[in-house]
Amino acid sequence: MSQFSSPSRIETGIRQVDTILDGGLLPASATLLRGEPGSGKTIFGLHFLAEGVRADDTGLYINLGEPTAYLRDTADSFGLDIDPVNFLTLSPSGEEFRADQTYDLFRSGETENPPLVENIRGEVETVGPDRVVIDPITELRYLTMDDHQFRTQVLALIDFLKSQEATVLLTSQAADSVPDDDLQFLVDTVITLERDQRQRTLDVSKFRGSSSKRGPHTVTISDDGMHVWPQLVPSDHQREFSSEKLSSGVPELDSLLRGGLTTGTVTFLSGPTGVGKTTTGLQFMKEAAGRGQRSVLYSFEENRSTMLERAEAVNIPVKAMIERGTLRIEEVSPDELTIDEFTHYLQQEVEEHGSEIIMIDGVSGYERALRGTGGKETHHLIKIGRYLRNMGVTGLVTNEVHQITGEFRATEQQMSHLADNIIVLRHVEYKGELRKVIGVLKMRTSDYENWLRELNITEHGLTVGEPMSNLRGILTGTPNWQDDE
Template sequence: MGEPQAYVEETADAFDLHTEQIHFHNISPTQEQFSERNSYSVFESAEVEQPDFIAGLREKIDEIEPDRVLLDPITEFRHLTTDERQFRSGILGLLDYLKEIDAIGMLTSQAGGPITDDDIQFLVDTVISLDVTPESRMVSVSKFRGSSFRRGDHFYDISAAGLEVWPALVPDTQKQASDAEPLSSGVDELDELLYGGLDQGTITMLSGPTGVGKTTTGLQFLIQAALEGKQSVLFQFEEAEWTIRDRADAIGLPLQAALDSGELSIVEVSPDEYTVGEFEHLLREAVTDGTEVVMIDGSQGFQENLRGLADTTGALVRIGRFLRAASITTLLINEVQNITGDFQASEERTSNLADNIVFLRHVEYRGEVRKVIGTLKMRTSNFERSLRELEITADGIRVGEPLPQLRGILTGTPDWSEDTGGTDRDVADTDQA
């Protein structure tokens, strides 16, 4: 009833929709209808055209005996009726007729502004709403008689590949059981800090300011997992893949060996390349393909690079719950802005989604800037309460012995004291006992 038939056919053919199985019945206004001798008002149009419209439509349906009938757009039917009651009666009669012949009826509606289609939604069994913004397209289901459906907004797109829909991630209601050993970093002292490593199916946030070694520490876990035969994937939001490779080569991390093994892959997520829905689809595919370890680098790039992201925290929480339920060991790189000053575990207030928080921090000692690493929480196991010095050298990551003399880092003004009064490890072991 709206666009010219030739235009609709060209559009369908452009997406390879095989229009040879589609019968077109064009009842849109023709040039002759708009000629001066045939012109009439909207009211007169309703009186003149409605009988021919209904009769012609039913005759065509009886002739073809279709499985599906699409009226596009049904809102044009309003101009062929004399009042709202007649409009509703006509739609209801059409839907009843389609049910009688066991055909699926589909109606498109151009609603917006002062024009609504609430009355049509009341009559039909299913309502699927489409919305478009400058950044993305969204689809939602608000009604589906006789069946449940996934609520909320979901991303979709229309491209050269056709119509693609990416339902929002929904975690399983029950976490998959696992008796796997904790994920080791391959650095003994770092594993000691974590009392053996990271438990499978947990989310670990590596938090700290820029340049402190968060990504490098995460890579250490990821590479070790791949070399142990665990399928792993790095979703890189912050840097290009070649910079990751160069960094790994510079400090002796066997990244290339992990990539060559086929157990590790790097997915570079460029700005505005994906919507949130597309990224969630990549995660879902990775889990389906057997991935055991995922690293997201990092939370700030996640917020800036993905399109259609209205709630950063909500999206990360949804992704985290999905990965946790699938027993995927997850590393999330989180950057805090303050290099010195008051301690912050998370810039984006997403620390609640993490099972484990490992923080890295710059400290000053005798005129030198050093790095320290510590654990703030681990939900599923005990951990060492002391801080250790972290060094990134040409031979890889080096983690030192506990530093009981380093005090006050959580206050934002750390200092070194030679009067230890016992080690923090002794205190931790006493607490555990």
């Protein structure tokens, strides 16, 4: 029995769906699985029955649509074992109905035992199934005389199956032209699968007798079947931790920060391209690695090999850190992951691998790369920040400001309110020479130094100079000595 189940739950066979359902479906309940054609309802049903095989439950697939051979082939293609599952084919093209070619499976309401009900009742009494899938239940709507008869027959069917202590999954071809509101009232649980051009989602709108995690949650289908990626809910994650100072290992930078960054906060490293944002973040990770702490860097704009080469060139031994397990660098390509997949992997790093520093390298790349944000990239970044704070994890976010010099901006996307701390890095031109400066704009949890200091990145590493007290106009990009004319 998995960690998500309990004696009072029926696992679906899709691990994260059981997480969303607080352990699984309730026994002897009826679930309506809604979705348009191609949304994954049949695959979900096959997972449900394959899990029953694994749990030594008896399964019955009542098929009103696709041929049995097609369904078994589909299960085989996903590596799902449904060999012991019983199939009852009741589609008009099925063997049971080819002889008389009748579509009159439900007769009038005056008929006590319609042929279809007789077939299902007989099969259920013979097989004694623990799990039943009826796919799709909406086909029966076309075989009844009116909506009232359809609802009456479906309710009678559900009651009969539940009286046999079977857990029932009904699929519905949900569409505007064929509403299924009446079916939603008849069942205990309603799960909706939706898809558009960019993503698939799953949402639980009804779960009688239990709580569930609010959605929608991302769905993906791969060679091994259906996967569901629950939406990140920061309030569901909390742990006790004590705040400390995270040193950069550079005394002058720590002086700017009055000892370093406070752990469990989110820091934005803001500045134009090439100014040293990623290198500064890696400097904190280097120092943390020396204390045996694990960090993860998600790179949205730079490929992994280039980052490794560039870091080694400035005396940050990322390859050795990776080999020791104190650093992991993940390159995230455009459209490679959905936002729910990304937050799932981020949670794994924190909760399973014990990562204490998470760096999102490139806000602009993050916004372009992740599918399923629905134009709410900032909203999702806020949730990630809240999650990291709740778990006592230090977050680093690099944010590119596109102006190389000139009018000062803390962040390009007006995201400064998301950060607990903001470290600004700038290019400045002084007497024909291009230099870099670093300073602290904001720290929520402690005091900080107001001076700007010169930043140098050389083959020997990152160094920070003394406060530049004699310069004025640094943030305009063209500083002058205070005694210059």
